[in-house]
Amino acid sequence: MISEPALQPFSPSALQHFRTSLRSQLLLPGEPGYEDARKIHNAMIDRRPGAIVRCAGVADVIASIRFARDNEVTVSVRGTGHNVAGISLCDGGMVIDLSAMKGIHVDPAARAARAEPGVTWAELNYELQAFDLAATGGFVGTTGIGGLTLGGGLGGMVRKHGCALDNLLSADVVTADGQLLRARSDHDQSHHHLYADCLISS
Ligand SMILES: Cc1cc2nc3c(=O)[nH]c(=O)nc-3n(C[C@H](O)[C@H](O)[C@H](O)COP(=O)(O)OP(=O)(O)OC[C@H]3O[C@@H](n4cnc5c(N)ncnc54)[C@H](O)[C@@H]3O)c2cc1C
Known part of the structure; x- marks a missing residue:
């Protein structure tokens, strides 16, 4: 038993x-x-x-x-x-x-997308390709956007566009005290320190 x-x-x-x-x-x-x-x-x-x-x-x-x-x-x-x-x-x-959280929203004008943490690179690229866009993610489509990005993220476009993490614009973070904060890459935005934490976690 x-x-x-x-x-x-x-x-x-x-x-x-x-x-x-x-x-x-x-x-x-x-x-x-x-x-x-x-x-x-x-x-x-x-x-x-x-x-x-x-x-x-x-x-x-x-x-x-x-x-x-x-x-x-x-x-x-x-x-x-x-x-x-x-x-x-x-x-x-x-x-x-988080694997069941699969929402994806592409903003073609901004050439950006917002995706939930259960999304794989294959799923994200499927949505992006409808707008002639692509993301610099991993080599294998079944890997998740969350863990791969937080680990840096090496893929087929790394030489031209850098790692996945280099292309992360913002992340919605639930903190240990249960608050939802948006960590943004822009230095002048609030919660930029949390964005830096995302970089450090890699
Ligand atoms: C078949 C295969 C192919 C791979 N190919 C590549 C590749 O081409 N390039 C590359 O760079 N890497 C590659 N990897 C490594 C891959 O990037 C890591 O294994 C990564 O952790 C996978 O992401 P995941 O969301 O599935 O991670 P999970 O195993 O689900 O999570 C790992 C950890 O990441 C953190 N995490 C994940 N999502 C979140 C979130 N939303 N919020 C907070 N923390 C989170 C947590 O600490 C979690 O415990 C590959 C791995 C495999 C198995």
């Missing part, structure tokens, strides 16, 4: 309240969908989170961060799960799974 890692102790009523507050699914060990949700690209990684939140939008991310903070739960963040070391999955703790 496999022993299930638990979340750090907190009351069942807090967990129930958290579940009902979400727009998305909260998956606990043994529940339908849990085993599939803990699979990542590197099949050698076999970790069993105490809970997986499959976020539907920013409100779920904020709720998850606040719940984790209030209950002192370890978290990991999952984009499309391609990090080879498997850092998107924690043992015990809570996975904030």
Whole structure:
């Protein structure tokens, strides 16, 4: 029998309240969908989170961060799960799974796009190509825009247009205290320090 890692102790009523507050699914060990949700690209990684939140939008991310903070739960963040070391999955703790967040909006006039963190490079380029645009992302279409960009991001256009991170204009960041802030590359904009943190995280 496999022993299930638990979340750090907190009351069942807090967990129930958290579940009902979400727009998305909260998956606990043994529940339908849990085993599939803990699979990542590197099949050698076999970790069993105490809970997986499959976020539907920013409100779920904020709720998850606040719940984790209030209950002192370890978290990991999952984009499309391609990090080879498997850092998107924690043992015990809570996975904030962003892979279902797939929104993409292209602004052809600005030659820019805004995309949610579960989007892959193939999905982003599909939308961009409708406007004769392309993004400098990774070589492999299945990798996620989030983890790849935060890691620098080397792709086929790197010599001409630089890394993915060089082309990041702004990022919406949910901070550890559950606030949503927009970190912008322009030095004169508020929260530029958070943009610098995105660069440092690489
Ligand atoms: C088959 C394959 C091909 C690859 N090709 C390339 C390539 O051509 N060029 C290249 O540069 N790299 C490449 N990589 C490496 C890839 O960029 C990294 O593995 C990257 O982490 C994948 O992004 P992801 O969103 O899937 O990461 P995940 O594994 O989901 O996440 C890894 C970590 O990134 C952070 N993270 C991800 N998204 C967010 C977010 N929205 N907010 C905050 N933190 C976040 C979290 O700390 C998370 O734990 C490749 C990897 C694989 C497996």
